[in-house]
Amino acid sequence: MTFTESAERQALRESVRQVVRKFGSGYATEHARRGVPMTELWQALGAAGFLGVNLPEEYGGGGAGIYELALVGEEVSAEGASLIMMVVSPAIVGTVLARYGTAEQRRDWLPGIADGSTIVAFGITEPDAGSNSHRLSTVARRDGSDWILNGRKTFVTGVRNADAVLVVGRIQDAAAGGPGQSDTARLRPAMFLLPRETPGFTYQPIEMDITESERQCQLFFDDVRLPAQALVGGDDAPLEALFAGLNPERIMGAALAAGTGRFAIGKARRYLLERDVWGVPIGAHQGLAHPLAQCHIEVELSRLMLAKAATLYDEGDDKPAGEAANMAKYAAAEASIRALDQAIQCHGGNGLAADYGLAMLLGAARVARVAPVSREMVLNFVAQHSLGLPKSY
Ligand SMILES: Cc1cc2nc3c(=O)[nH]c(=O)nc-3n(C[C@H](O)[C@H](O)[C@H](O)COP(=O)(O)OP(=O)(O)OC[C@H]3O[C@@H](n4cnc5c(N)ncnc54)[C@H](O)[C@@H]3O)c2cc1C
Known part of the structure; x- marks a missing residue:
């Protein structure tokens, strides 16, 4: 080590x-x-x-x-x-x-x-399924060798500028699910590569209250015909293929959040050294120095867990990386939101002024607490898998 x-x-x-x-x-x-x-x-x-x-x-x-x-x-x-x-x-x-x-x-x-x-964008979230991906209702059925896709997605980032979307849906499968099981149990997860210009596929931007260069869209699949080769992961390993993307998603979520935390702390630090209203730089006041030091510690701790998660993942067997990847995402999201809030506080009124570009980041930084996996779903994972507590949902 x-x-x-x-x-x-x-x-x-x-x-x-x-x-x-x-x-x-x-x-x-x-x-x-x-x-x-x-x-x-x-x-x-x-x-x-x-x-x-x-x-x-x-x-x-x-x-x-x-x-x-x-x-x-x-x-x-x-x-x-x-x-x-x-x-x-x-x-x-x-x-x-x-x-x-x-x-x-x-x-x-x-x-x-x-x-x-x-x-390529990635669409899994649905309006009526949310965090519960077992409830996905975007369905693909066979038509000859083609697939016909129907359903909806929401909050998918970057579609306007993407060449395609990797869509997580389900395929109708008579073999899956036992007698008496619900219709959804008969649906197996599957992913499809859907080029943006495919007939029957439309998307609509969602008006968000965050200042961000990428937009989120709702996607609509209305009898979208896809060739057999659009299916990713084949018939054998659709779930494994989906899970392969989840740890990288959490690790990257953690990385972006940790970077935002560093950015906020760097800006605050420079301001604390420059700004002087009592004859000394305001960074001399512990009321500002200590909370910023605390934010620095929290961001650095999240980076340690990020390095652990990424290292475990790259070691090959990605199973043990799940816990660290979730923890890193949680820690970096929380640390970056606190760091940004404290950076704004360090700047006083300027923290809210457009020239300083800090307050506008609050919404985008806050996203890390919700996406790609919410804080609560990470806590569910840790409670169940790390602490062995009963599944609560
Ligand atoms: C800016 C942004 C970009 C996004 N980009 C994408 C994207 O590119 N592709 C994509 O597919 N999705 C994307 N998402 C969607 C994101 O992954 C979801 O918003 C997130 O997974 C939560 O789902 P939800 O919004 O439906 O909330 P819900 O599932 O409705 O949850 C609402 C609240 O309840 C909590 N909750 C739900 N279930 C439980 C439970 N069992 N126990 C405790 N608490 C629970 C949640 O944590 C949350 O706080 C994006 C979202 C945002 C905001």
């Missing part, structure tokens, strides 16, 4: 920071206020090989692990330019396809995901 990051990883962090800094400090704020994706930054990171750092080399990726992708996401966020699509396209979809895609799917999709020229 070592707590010193390798020289390569430190160099990767520095290279990522340099790419982001080229865009200037107002770049992310301006895109978030206009609600438009940070496409130029995305492309620059893709061209540098940073977006596909975790994907196999034979498909144009960097051949490294989720640790490296998390590191990239964290550094981007630490510069104040959180890229939520990094959680989705290279982490969830890239991992699922690399591990469970057919040779054809890997060949067709991974090189573009690796260099950022292809973006």
